[in-house]
Amino acid sequence: xxxxxAWLLVSSVAAAQMRVVAxxxxxxxxxxxxxxxxxxxxxxxxxxxxxxxxxRMLAHSGTKQLTYQQLLDALFPMAAGxxxxxxxEMVTFSGSTHVDNLEQYYQLLRAMLLDxxxxxxxxxxxxxxxxxFLRVNLRSNNDEELAKEVLEENIYKGTSYGPYSVGTVSSLxxxxxxxxxxxxxxxxxxxxxxxxxxxGYTPSFLERVKHDFRSLPEGSGFRPxxxxxxxxxxxxxxxxxxxxxxxxxxxxFPTLGTRMTxxxxxxxxxxxxxxxxxxxxxxxxxxxxxxxxxxxxDYAYIEYFPRGMFQFExxxxxxxxxxxxxxxxxxVEPPTATFALRxxxxxxxxxxxxxxxxxxxxxxxxxxNKYVNLLTRTRSAxxxxxxxxxxxxxxxxxxxxxxxxxxxxxxxxxxxxxxxxRTDKLVIVAVAKQADELKRQLTSGEPSPITYNSPKPPEILxxxxxxxxxxxxxxxxxxxxxxxxxxxxx
Amino acid sequence: xxxxxAVCAALILTAQLSSAPERPARVFPYSYHxxxxxxxxxxxxxxxxxxHVVAVYIVVRTGSRNEVAPGHTGFAHxxxxxxxxxxxxxxxxxxxxxxxxxxxxxxxFTTNDYTCFHTTFSKEDLETVLTMEADRFQxxxxxxxxxxxxxxxxxxxxxxxxxxxxxxxxxxxANLAFEKHTYKHTVMGFLKDIxxxxxxxxxxxxxxxxxxxxxxxxxIVAGDVRPKAVRDLVDKHWGSWKRGDFxxxxxxxxxxxxxxxxxxxxxxxxxxxxxxxxxxxxxSDTGKDTAALEALALLAFSPASDLYQKLVVxxxxxxxxSADNPLRVDPALFxxxxxxxxxxxxxxxxxxxxxxxxxxxxxxxxxxxLTAVKKHLRYAFAGRxxxxxxxxxxxxxxxxLGRTPDTIDKFYTQLAQLTxxxxxxxxxxxxxxxxxxxxxxxxxxxxx
Numbered sequence: 001x002x003x004x005x006a007w008l009l010v011s012s013v014a015a016a017q018m019r020v021v022a023x024x025x026x027x028x029x030x031x032x033x034x035x036x037x038x039x040x041x042x043x044x045x046x047x048x049x050x051x052x053x054x055x056r057m058l059a060h061s062g063t064k065q066l067t068y069q070q071l072l073d074a075l076f077p078m079a080a081g082x083x084x085x086x087x088x089e090m091v092t093f094s095g096s097t098h099v100d101n102l103e104q105y106y107q108l109l110r111a112m113l114l115d116x117x118x119x120x121x122x123x124x125x126x127x128x129x130x131x132x133f134l135r136v137n138l139r140s141n142n143d144e145e146l147a148k149e150v151l152e153e154n155i156y157k158g159t160s161y162g163p164y165s166v167g168t169v170s171s172l173x174x175x176x177x178x179x180x181x182x183x184x185x186x187x188x189x190x191x192x193x194x195x196x197x198x199x200g201y202t203p204s205f206l207e208r209v210k211h212d213f214r215s216l217p218e219g220s221g222f223r224p225x226x227x228x229x230x231x232x233x234x235x236x237x238x239x240x241x242x243x244x245x246x247x248x249x250x251x252x253f254p255t256l257g258t259r260m261t262x263x264x265x266x267x268x269x270x271x272x273x274x275x276x277x278x279x280x281x282x283x284x285x286x287x288x289x290x291x292x293x294x295x296x297x298d299y300a301y302i303e304y305f306p307r308g309m310f311q312f313e314x315x316x317x318x319x320x321x322x323x324x325x326x327x328x329x330x331x332v333e334p335p336t337a338t339f340a341l342r343x344x345x346x347x348x349x350x351x352x353x354x355x356x357x358x359x360x361x362x363x364x365x366x367x368x369n370k371y372v373n374l375l376t377r378t379r380s381a382x383x384x385x386x387x388x389x390x391x392x393x394x395x396x397x398x399x400x401x402x403x404x405x406x407x408x409x410x411x412x413x414x415x416x417x418x419x420x421x422r423t424d425k426l427v428i429v430a431v432a433k434q435a436d437e438l439k440r441q442l443t444s445g446e447p448s449p450i451t452y453n454s455p456k457p458p459e460i461l462x463x464x465x466x467x468x469x470x471x472x473x474x475x476x477x478x479x480x481x482x483x484x485x486x487x488x489x490x
Numbered sequence: 491x492x493x494x495x496a497v498c499a500a501l502i503l504t505a506q507l508s509s510a511p512e513r514p515a516r517v518f519p520y521s522y523h524x525x526x527x528x529x530x531x532x533x534x535x536x537x538x539x540x541x542h543v544v545a546v547y548i549v550v551r552t553g554s555r556n557e558v559a560p561g562h563t564g565f566a567h568x569x570x571x572x573x574x575x576x577x578x579x580x581x582x583x584x585x586x587x588x589x590x591x592x593x594x595x596x597x598x599f600t601t602n603d604y605t606c607f608h609t610t611f612s613k614e615d616l617e618t619v620l621t622m623e624a625d626r627f628q629x630x631x632x633x634x635x636x637x638x639x640x641x642x643x644x645x646x647x648x649x650x651x652x653x654x655x656x657x658x659x660x661x662x663x664a665n666l667a668f669e670k671h672t673y674k675h676t677v678m679g680f681l682k683d684i685x686x687x688x689x690x691x692x693x694x695x696x697x698x699x700x701x702x703x704x705x706x707x708x709x710i711v712a713g714d715v716r717p718k719a720v721r722d723l724v725d726k727h728w729g730s731w732k733r734g735d736f737x738x739x740x741x742x743x744x745x746x747x748x749x750x751x752x753x754x755x756x757x758x759x760x761x762x763x764x765x766x767x768x769x770x771x772x773x774s775d776t777g778k779d780t781a782a783l784e785a786l787a788l789l790a791f792s793p794a795s796d797l798y799q800k801l802v803v804x805x806x807x808x809x810x811x812s813a814d815n816p817l818r819v820d821p822a823l824f825x826x827x828x829x830x831x832x833x834x835x836x837x838x839x840x841x842x843x844x845x846x847x848x849x850x851x852x853x854x855x856x857x858x859x860l861t862a863v864k865k866h867l868r869y870a871f872a873g874r875x876x877x878x879x880x881x882x883x884x885x886x887x888x889x890x891l892g893r894t895p896d897t898i899d900k901f902y903t904q905l906a907q908l909t910x911x912x913x914x915x916x917x918x919x920x921x922x923x924x925x926x927x928x929x930x931x932x933x934x935x936x937x938x
Contacts, residue, residue, distance in 0.1 A: 029876055069799050076794035077862040079870035096876075098869050125806050128831065132761060132809055136829075140760040143653040243757045246649035278597070280574060280582075281590045290582070293642030296650050309650070312597065331650045363590050370593020370612055377543060377610075377877050453688045454638035485759065 018190045018213055021386045022206055023198035023379070031096040032109060033196035033383040035317055037391075038187035039089040040165035047175050049167015051187070053130060054180045055091040059084035060129075061122035063111035068122050071108060080105050082112060085317060087304070088161045090391070092317040094380055099200045106205075110212050116184070123177045130172050134488050138166075143248040143331060143431040144309055150238055150487060151250040151429045152304065155324060170490045189219025194390060196383035235473045237428040237442055241435035242484035246295075246331035248431045249341055255325045257302060257420040259392040265368075265404035266416040267302045272371075273356055273364040274347070275300030275327065278312050281367070283347055283360075284327065291460060292452070294340050296330045313375055316384025319391040325421060334434060338441045338448035341428065342470040349423045349470075355414035365405050372398045424473065435481045443476045517871050517902040520881065522895050523717040527724070529733045530705035534885060534895060535720045536712040538878045544713035545610045545882040546619055548627070549889045551708075552701040553603040554677045555819060556738050561686065563672075564644065564679020565697050567600040568687060571640050572694065573607060574598075575632035577625050585622060592618055600677050603819045604890030610879050613714040617723055623709075624727035627702055634691045641687035648684050655756050659763050659827075659931045662754040667767055667823055667927040671743035703734035708889045713878035743769070743821060751928040761809070762830045763931040764840050766847070767823040770816065770920045775897045780817065781904035782916035783824055787813035788863045789855050789913065790846055791826055797846045801828065807835040819891055823927070824920065836930060850917035854910030867905055 021033075040051045059082045062068040075081055078101040085092045093113060097105035138146050149164055156162040167175075195213060197206060232253060257267045275282035277299050280290065284298035304324045305314050327348065332340045356364075376382040376398060385397040394400045432438045441448060447468040456464075522536040557563045576582035589596050594611035609619050632640070651657045660676050668674035678684065709728070711720045746769055774780050790797060791813035801808040810829040816822035826847075830839045874880050888897050 027876065029873060069803055072793045072799075072803075073862075076792070077865040077869070079866045079868075079873055096873060098872055101869070125803065128806065129809055132831065135759065136761045140756075140758055141654045141656075144650065245652045246646075248650070248653070279590075281586050289643050289646070291639070293639035293646075295646035296643055297646075312595070330646060331653070332646070333649070363587055367590040367593050371595070372593075373542070373612070374593065374595050374610060377879065379876060452639075453642070454635035456635070 018193040018195055019390055021196040021383055025199055027199040028099050029096050030099055030102050030199035030201050031379040034093045035194045035387050036091045036188055037089055037192045038091045039087050041088045041160040042187055047171050047179060048163035049172045050175055050179055050183050052086040052166050053175055054183045055084045055086040056126050057180055058112055058116050059093060060126055062117035062119055064115040064117050065111060074108055078105055082109060086165050087318045088165060089320050090317045114215060118181060120177060127172055130166060131169055134166055134169055139484050139487060143244055147248045147250040147429045147431050150240060151252050151427055154238055154427045155252055155254050164488055168488045168490055189217045191219030194387045196387050198379040198383050232425040235426050235478060237474055237479040239435040239438055239481045240431045240484050240487055241481055244433055247334050247337040248331045249329035250326060250429050251426055252324050252326035253426055254322050255420050258323045259394055263416045265401045266408055266413045267420055269364050269368060269413055270417055271300045271302040272368055273360050274351055287347055288343055294336055295332045299328045301326045316381055316388055319388045336450055337438060339450045343467050346467050346470045352417060352421055352423050358410055361410040361413060369402055369405055372401045439479045439481055442472055442474050443479055516899045517868055518898040524894055529731050531728055532708040533724050534710045535717040536881055537715055538713055538881055540878045541714050542613055543878050544613050544616055544715055545879040547606055547608040547710040547882040547886045548623060549708045549886050550605045551706045552605055553601050554675060555602050555672050555740060557672055558738050558740060561683055562693055563675040563683045566605055567677050568644055570598045570600045570605050571644055572632055573626055575636050577629040577631050579625050580622055588622060602673060602677060606886050620723045621727050628731050637691045637694060638688040645684055648678055655760050655931050658754055659765055659929060663765055663767055663927060663929045666750050666752055668743055670741040672740055673822055700736035704731045705733055710882045710885050712882035746925045749923045749926040754929055754931040756931055756933050760933045762833050762836050764828045764830060765825055765929045766843055767825040767927045768921045769821055769925040770824040772820045773817045773891045775900035778904055778912050779916055782908055782912045783815045785863050785908055786913050787815045789859060790850055801839060801842060807831060808839055847921045854914045857910050860910055864905055
């Protein structure tokens with residue numbers, strides 16, 4: 001499953017040239033991951049969504065030679081396509097094909113990225129899809145993802161990471177096809193490109209791919225990094241008001257604990273201990289779901305993790321120079337919302353003040369030591385992690401994590417907790433129907449007791465007495481209520 | 491002990507796929523060992539060529555289809571949860587810690603026809619996993635208090651799903667289309683039954699006694715394994731499991747005698763969804779019907795179809811169009827679904843779909859297009875076989891239908907032999923107004 005690092009050829013001949021991650025193998029499939037550092041952090045400030053629309057346009061429109069209809073017809077028999085992901089820093093195009101169809105597939109992929117058709121009718125469709133994504137898929141159909149994205153927006157407000165990568169309805173409406181062409185010309189350069197390929201291709205094929213992508217402009221190198229946001233002075237809450245059954249909650253703050261620091265493996269351990277994604281091993285899951293039945297699950301993250309309700313592993317190529325620490329509380333019944341929020345903050349506070357217990361440290365370390373292998377069990381993921389490792393300037397991700405875990409001590413982890421985590425200056429986002437009532441509960445300081453449908457052990461009931469009064473440090477002026485129709489609208 | 495030597499030679503996929511797609515050939519490239527233990531438990535072992543990792547998928551052929559008792563829908567899915575509540579030997583905490591220590595990825599899912607518990611891990615931990623799984627399947631033990639708490643997690647799952655109109659559309663469609671058969675309710679179950687679950691501890695014990703039995707269960711082990719070693723471990727840890735005797739009487743659905751239609755209202759702003767469903771037979775690899783409907787779904791409603799090009803690309807009245815051919819044990823719903831960009835276009839989109847369905851009944855499809863669809867299906871299948879977990883997952887879906895892995899090649903042979911006339915015949919037989927259920931999900935009037 002895991003290729004040896006020695007097999008991985010990473011080449012970047014000169015500073016102004018593309019980087020290539022090549023993983024040749026015997027698989028009958030060939031997998032591409034083509035990443036440009038042309039994410040939304042490079043959007044024109046008055047037109048958020050430009051990077052996203054450009055990427056969607058390339059992946060979901062015709063080429064110079066083929067209309068979109070002809071392109072879909074050509075891809076169809078191969079059961080192949082091109083997926084696209086656009087985040088703050090990275091835009092990634094990925095796809096795979098059976099080696100039988102490699103030549104034909106590559107010609108289509110090449111034309112999509114290097115000879116796009118830029119047709120007005122494709123642009124109108126892609127733009128309308130993006131607007132519908134905001135209005136319908138996000139705002140209307142997915143309270144949990146909505147809460148996460150509103151959290152991101154508020155954590156990074158005032159920086160280039162602030163605007164949602166998809167943009168807003170009004171900014172999308174204002175973007176023109178010319179804007180996309182200009183953005184493409186400026187950002188789709190060799191300097192911004194990392195080209196990943198794995199599977200049963202030949203060396204001469206790879207040379208041809210590199211040659212083709214050298215037709216892109218050289219580009220002028222990476223942009224200088226911004227200073228991290230330091231804007232959160234006090235706990236803040238945003239309540240998105242909409243007609244919905246339950247209350248979805250996300251909590252978070254920005255952190256410099258990215259893979260660039262040697263503290264990352266310790267932070268990974270901390271977030272896994274507190275709330276390994278979609279696993280029943282995390283503290284939050286045990287205390288909130290398993291013992292108290294508050295909801296379907298509760299998790300913690302040290303990196304931005306969108307679409308968590310649809311996938312069990314993080315998507316690669318969401319690398320950023322600042323990351324998000326986040327707690328995700330899955331929808332709770334409205335009467336228990338304030339208690340659930342308090343319980344999550346109580347557990348975070350406990351971790352901060354008491355540190356990770358010895359048993360939890362050892363168990364989580366052992367888990368991660370093997371679990372990192374599962375993260376890269378597909379070729380596409382393996383390529384993705386390798387591309388991210390280049391971005392972060394670290395060796396092979398699995399080696400990086402395992403090597404560090406091998407010497408990590410509990411005391412170091414507890415120091416890292418104090419260095420990167422915090423229990424104040426948090427942003428809290430809730431999607432709820434009774435927004436004004438929730439605001440009152442959050443700001444009144446009143447206890448929020450909980451009742452159960454079954455007997456609970458005395459220590460849980462005693463803990464509940466503390467949790468129900470756990471201070472939220474929210475004043476009325478710290479809580480904003482936003483009608484859902486206004487979110488990501490302007 | 492009965493040993494079924496259903497071992498097929500590994501073939502080189504490239505050679506098969508390069509050959510004329512019309513020619514029947516094996517699409518599942520791995521050798522597999524299929525065995526039945528004396529107690530009725532089935533074991534499928536598939537050594538793949540992906541090193542180090544093993545995936546264990548345990549399929550219990552009990553899904554929402556088995557929920558025949560009134561007021562007790564959702565119990566198959568509830569057990570997907572309860573199975574993580576532990577045993578005397580491995581209480582939940584110990585079970586989870588043990589899995590954590592080996593870095594395993596473990597989860598479960600429930601469908602209409604089966605429940606599947608799956609774990610992916612490093613090959614040296616195979617015995618640990620098979621031991622713990624054997625224990626919870628034979629000795630699950632949970633208190634009434636734990637049971638009541640877990641039912642709240644299920645309600646939480648319903649709640650998080652309820653933010654998506656698709657769940658509502660599925661509920662309304664199933665409820666309208668079926669009268670007697672248990673496909674009338676979704677896998678989650680009726681909300682009122684979920685809300686009453688905390689009071690059903692005794693029933694839950696009966697449900698477990700009935701269905702968590704070897705004759706309902708198949709263990710699939712795929713990855714870096716040797717069949718003999720797997721069999722020995724299964725004999726050792728699962729050999730004393732006792733066969734049960736419960737057989738549910740799942741009511742047959744009477745023939746539908748006319749079109750059905752309704753509107754589902756969504757309280758908030760969303761785009762209208764048009765769903766048009768037809769009753770089609772249960773999965774079969776011996777006749778052409780299932781294969782023909784599988785091809786038809788792509789021919790008429792995939793991105794390479796004329797209708798998609800018209801509605802999504804040219805007219806841009808819809809932003810999603812797809813059809814789903816159900817591979818189910820019993821007759822189920824072939825569903826065509828479109829998301830419409832404006833409420834004003836709902837009628838036009840619905841009519842376009844119905845016209846396409848009519849044309850499928852009236853004339854054969856284009857032969858070249860059918861060839862492209864066959865090719866697509868084979869490459870789509872081949873493209874999924876890139877890790878042991880997916881290999882096990884694919885097998886689980888067919889095992890859940892009560893089939894053995896050889897059904898995959900039989901089904902793809904049926905697909906390869908389809909003619910345009912077969913597609914027309916399937917459409918004429920099943921996509922008829924009498925078997926149709928039409929549901930439109932609408933946002934409130936006046937919303938943009």
